[in-house]
Amino acid sequence: MSTFLGMPSLPVYGTGNLFASESFPTAAHRELGNAQLRANLGHATHTIRDKRLKMVAELPDWEQLRDAGSAIKESVMARLPELLEQFEENFTARGGVIHWARDADEANAIVAGLVRDTGETEVVKVKSMATQEIGLNEYLEEQGITAFETDLAELIVQLDHDKPSHILVPAIHKNRTEIRDIFLREMPGADPQLTDDPAVLAMAARAHLRRKFLSAKVAVSGANFALADSGTLAVVESEGNGRMCLTLPETLITVMGVEKLLPTWQDLEVFMQLLPRSSTGERMNPYTSLWTGVTEGDGPQNMHLVLLDNGRSAALADEMGRSALHCIRCSACMNVCPVYERTGGHAYGSTYPGPIGAILSPLMTGIQAEENNSLPYASSLCGACYDACPVKINIPDILVHLRSVDVDSKRGKKKLPSQMDAGMKAASWALSSGKRLGLIEKGLPLGRLVAGPDQKITKLPGIAAGWTQSRDIPAPPQESFRSWWAKEHRKPDTSSAPEPSHEKKDQP
Amino acid sequence: MSAREEILGRIRTALKDNPEAPQIPRQYRQTSPLDESALIELLVDRLVDYKAQVSVVDAAGVPARIAELLAGAHSYVVPTGIDAGWLTGLDQGSGDSRRRLDSTAAPLSVAELDGIDAVVTGSAVAVAETGTIILDGSPNQGRRAISLVPDHHICVVKAADIAGILPEALRRIDGTRPLTMISGPSATSDIELERVEGVHGPRKLDVIIAR
Incomplete structure (x- = not known):
């Protein structure tokens, strides 16, 4: 990055929940002491691994889809300014309003302001990594606005005042009995006879959230994809909580990283084949919603999109590391990772755990931020993540690259050689x-x-x-x-x- | 400097090395070789796998099948643009008193929809390989809310609207319409990654494939 010295805009790093506050070995050592956690994680990651392999094997053209996905994302990064402007033009033309946020604080302030403008003090939320990254819920709470997570796993984590430990299944570290206990303790009006059958627990969540969905005036979402050539946004989900949030309220505020763009409608055919099979190991996820600005008489009539940088431009400036931004947040890399499987997601500190988090977090914050320089070492470099990645991000190579960045960043700083x-x-x-x-x-x-x-x-x-x-x-x-x-x-x-x-x- | 200018400036600076946008290799399948009966068979298999209930009938058999599925419903909603012929099995004399109509011009409230047992809609296109049905808000499918709030969704798929694979299906629809892709009833795998059908969306999905 030394080539940028003296340029008007040096890499500007991200803020928010992107930091490991203690070094990975220290955190991992503590987490490894939790036998229940290891059992839960081992069970869950192996289940999802097997499902993914079965679903991937069904497609004769999986490798061709990965090649296309990888090239599309590489092209998005190369053409990012132009695509963002194109997307903005289309989204705005269809009645949407775009806001740009340099970092977590700015994004939080924009969202809070938009909610305040509606006069509401409650919002329903669709699971979103971007809002997790910027710490939106905590910020809204300080502003007197209550955010209700509606994804089942996010709800579990929120009720338990815990932190997500996996980007797809945030409560992967909890088993059914622990979840039952959380519901009994934290869910008002929960049936004392509640069993730990997942189907029963899902019904309890349905009952708990139903009234919220039907009365909510404002929703906050993330987005899986944004199509530059039409201004279309997409949210991929399973439970229907996404559809509820995206359809019933009057105002929808979406927060999305600038790297989520795809150039054209045609590109969606690639990613909607790659994502469901890689993430939940399904041929297709139960529900995907796509919307293009405001549709009169159908869905929210006030549509806002917050485009978030928060360190993405810094990651983009790293020529070796920029492909980390190709990530579509499927979580396949963590499900196959021998390190993640044992330590769990909390050991990584950041919102983004696992192999992808070990490169993305330091790229977005700079290697010297807090303990993030310990993350690139949280790997045996076995390469399972690279094999599983639907967009072929070469995570092991970037890990090695970031280790060298780490070593270089310390060079000459110490008086005595270590x-x-x-x-x-x-x-x-x-x-x-x-x-x-x-x-x-x-x-x-x-x-x-x-x-x-x-x-x-x-x-x-x-x-x-x-x-x-x-x-x-x-x-x-x-x-x-x-x-x-x-x-x-x-x-x-x-x-x-x-x-x-x-x-x-x-x-x- | 505005946030917009600043972010775009940062990105341009980050791309100072002028990386080349590669050609996109699209060697993946663009079409499926299956004929209509094979497509129906595959779609049924995939829908059943995701715990949807499926029936395959001749076009003439649709009204009877809908009437049968709605037998236990106290009320149901249909979009005003629904194929009129589909409801003939329910009309005795002056029409069915259980029926509610919805359109963008005269929408039911969310509370009203919550009190309705079932919904009947058409569909825009289906994908056999993935067991996916796509609704695009056309008049025979209606607003997104009507196929979401009632707990039982009865969805009619015409055989001619079944595509083999996703790329074929997406070519047939307009991406700027409000789209919902549905693959089975709502589900979650959030507890120990065990799939449970029926969460917030309709817990029961009935698909009628009309030959």
Whole structure:
């Protein structure tokens, strides 16, 4: 990003719920101690993984759809200013009003102002990552406006005064019994005989929200897609709470990141095949609503859209990282991630957890913000996320890139070199010449000495101790491959060479 | 500087390297090879999989089937533009007293809709492969609210309106109309990712496919 130094607009980073307030290893360590959480997550992520694989396998052209999806998003990023202007023109021509928000605070203030203009003090909400990111509910509450989450999982999280831990199933960390208990405790008028059958719990949510839907005057939503060539917005959902919010109130306020655009109507055929199968593992989600501005006599007559930057332009400025903005929030990457599966979403701090969050959050906030520089390391780089991503975001590559950004950002800032710096220097010296490496390897038997009779090293010194915290290192072999090879392939002299002694080699 | 100018300025600066917009490879399927009876069979399979109730009848059989499905309803709403022939099975003499009409010109209130048991609509197009029915607010489908608030949705799909795959279906409709894509009754997977049918939208979806 150094090329932008001295330019009139440096990357301007996002604010709101995008930060890890403690480092990932610390948070993960705590979350891993929760056995119930691990059981809930393991069950849920495996269920959804299997469903996704089955649904993806049904389509003979899945890879072609991914190729198209990836290229469409790449093209959107390259043409973003032009597409935003085109979208604005079309949306406005159809009776909608566009507002631009530089960051979370500005977006919150715009929404609160729009609600206040209606004279209402309550809004119903469709599940939306953008409003989660800007902390809209909390802001509205400070302004005396109550926001009711209507998606079942969001409702569970809101009733429990908890934070979402997954972008698609925010209450994935709770099991049915925990949810029943939350309903009994927090839902006014909940039937004391409530069981933990998911169908019964869903009916309780229906009864609880029905009156709200039917009387709501203002709704707040996000959007999954926005079509530049027509000014159309789309919301993809399952329960019908989205349709309720998008259809019945008089005023609809949508908050959407600037990267959500698609150029044309035709592009929707690609994404509406990619998204449902990747997210809930369904051929198609139960309901998708599309609206283009105001339709007289049908649906809200006051239509507002808040276009949100909040660090997206900063992510876009990172040439290696900008494809993170291709994300369509399907959550397939977290469902396949071995790290997410064990730590859960709260360990990532940000609204965006899992592999995509580990790149998106630091890209939007800058690597040095709070503890976000710990996020790119929250991965084994196994690549399962890349394989699952419907728009082929190369998450492992971007993770590695952000690790280097992190290291570079610290360079020269410390007076004394750290253990890591010293270690890397030593490694660089040793690995740059075969002779040096050979010399060092002569010291291997020393390691055997340290390993002792059980031939295991259980504690390494200094920062290397992290490695042995949860595993042992086997004792090194008696000699290095290099010296074995040299011995075995010596020019034949007089006597017959001894048979290579494989069986004597130590197992790793 | 306005927020608009500033954000567009930031984005232009971010794109200083002038990335190229790639050609979009559209090698995915554009059409489906299935004939009408295969399309009907596939659509039925997918709708049933999502717990919709489906019946396949000849066009002439639609009124009788609708009458049958509405037998237990105390009231039902239809859009004013509904195919008049579909309701003949319900009309005895002066018409059905249970029927309420809705249009953009004379809309029922949300409270009125909440007191109505069922709704009968047509549909714009269906997608066999995904079990999806698309409503576009045409006069025979009506306002979005009428197919949302009543708890039982009876939806008639004409065989000629069934497309094989999504790209074919989307080509047949105008994207700027108020659209609702419906794939089965409302559902949630929010509790342990176990699918439960019937949440806020109509809990019962009856699809009548008219050959």
